[in-house]
Amino acid sequence: MNKPVTSARVPGRGRVFNSITETIGDTPLVMLDKFAREKGIVANLMAKLEFFNPIASVKDRIG
Numbered sequence: 001m002n003k004p005v006t007s008a009r010v011p012g013r014g015r016v017f018n019s020i021t022e023t024i025g026d027t028p029l030v031m032l033d034k035f036a037r038e039k040g041i042v043a044n045l046m047a048k049l050e051f052f053n054p055i056a057s058v059k060d061r062i063g
Contacts, residue, residue: 027053 017023028049036045 023053 029046030049032045032047035041036043
């Protein structure tokens, strides 16, 4: 698989923020290599962990 893409921003884990707006962006992505292999998927399969975003995504509010 390809090398993971990293963010230029400082990771949020363990940081203390002055405002909720400082937490926006950089929603974590997790590679699902084992799952993809088990299902025979030949792709870089990732899951976006929206539950780490405290104000949620607009996509979470649709429907």
